[in-house]
Amino acid sequence: MTDEAPKQHERDAERAVDPMATGRDPKAELRLGASGGEAQETRDAERGHVFELENVTVRYAGVPAVRDISFKVYENEITALIGPSGCGKSTLLRCLNRMNDLVATATVEGRVIYHDQDLYAGDIDPVQVRKLIGMVFQKPNPFPKSIYDNIAYGPRVLGMTGDMDQIVERALRQAALWDEAKDRLKSNAYGMSGGQQQRLCIARALATGPDVILMDEPCSALDPISTGKIEDLMLELRKNYSIVIVTHNMQQAARVSDMTAFFTVELDEDLKHRTGKVVEYDETEKIFTNPGDERTEAYVTGKVG
């Protein structure tokens, strides 16, 4: 995938204002324009989507962790999953690149449609899925190798051909890490700060040329400055990639995301099992300023949670 991905949405040309230059919220203007009913509908019509979830239920050993999730994840947008701990946000995120396959007792019902392909159809190879749908984890998890080898690992295992130096440089540049890393490519990644390590993990995910990047609380272990850098990076990456992020930080969801899904936890009849479900899924602006459900309102305004 080149930097100028042809699939880039027209709308994003407007958005692709440098987030560093304009402060943190290049989409604020756009939002005002889009809030009118008609404009909203036109937008919806021209939006492509990467994922369409249809009644997704994930069970661990038969016990549902999330139930009946249905929503669309749009192309070249940032979709945030928010909600209290234990509501299954991460579980759902891990369905999107079949990382749940690693848990022997996990089963997925419903359909997770990626473009037009059901990811849980019988003939789908989870390894191929993960090539297209990258993931960044809660705690930075660089490999115990050099910075260079961390980035080159993905392309190497995928058998990508081409100039590896170029692939590494491009990934590091995309992750806004090139200037900090270019003089120490051969040194161990563990020598970097936590924030740098997390951006390295993002660069590592970008190096294989994915279509979607899933982020599972990528900033929860980082200080506010590193967090800010990663948020800027996400806004930049949105031009070429679609991002789904799980976050506990509501300001973060409000700052970076276009769409937000609010999850909640429900206890079953015997009060034994906790199951997550989506209360509300809408434009981030609406979720945070004019939520349709009082539980969402209570959560985003900090009354509960």
Add this chain to the structure above:
Amino acid sequence: MSTPEAAARIVGSQPLKDRVQGQLFRFALLFSLAIGILSLLTLLIQVGVKGGPRFGADILNSFPSGNPDTAGARSAIFGTIWVISIVALVTIPIGIGAAIYLEEYANRERWWNRLIELNIQNLAAVPSIVYGILGLAFLVRGFADLGQTVLAGALTLSLLVMPVVIISAREAIRAVPDSIRQGSLALGATQWQTIRRQILPGAIPGMATGSILALSRAIGEAAPLVLLGALTFITFNPESLNSAFTVLPIQIFNWISRPQEEFKILAAAAILVLLIILLAMNAGAIYLRNRYQRKW
């Protein structure tokens, strides 16, 4: 409580009872440590004093003989090297393979995998003489009918240390954090690529240490080999897998059971040789561990 009062309480030492208890516990720990170290030292000094003068090139160059002055342990040293090399070649690949299967592929929901795990734990606790009986019945005679050869002895010892190799390799694999595994898989690496490029390199120090310690155990074993009929009076080096052989522990056992004092001295010198080989192997284990050790 007002602040000055609270501050006053941090002045002074612990109550007498707490101090006595602390000291007693500390003394008990030192005592336990001393028992181990002192008995080892006594053993080493005794063997060193007794065998030291006799220790030298002779013992490496001469074959056993009825004359204690000219006798050496050359055939036993070579026998030990042959046997332990084969044990290493057999146990390390198979043991690590089994450990990878159990840690990375086996589904613990399946009863047969749990049964295998349980049995490996149990096998590690079986007395070595029982392996000797097994080797005699199935390898020397019976099924394999190898005779009293280097191969039969090495395979018997391989069975003996295999569980230890498997268990330590599993520990080493388990020590590689799951986040590394997930990071690799999330990039689209296959399970085998993840094992080959992330798990195994990360587990090398632990697996090397465990394997060498297991081999050290094998090198000191006499009982199962005595039962197999590893001969004690061999005046030639093993030449192939089918050679008759002896090993150092058996040679030492043989010399010590002779009435003449000279043979007892010779035995002490042979013990020194065995100790040197063992310490060299342990040093190797420590070197490998430090060389490849990594922090996660």
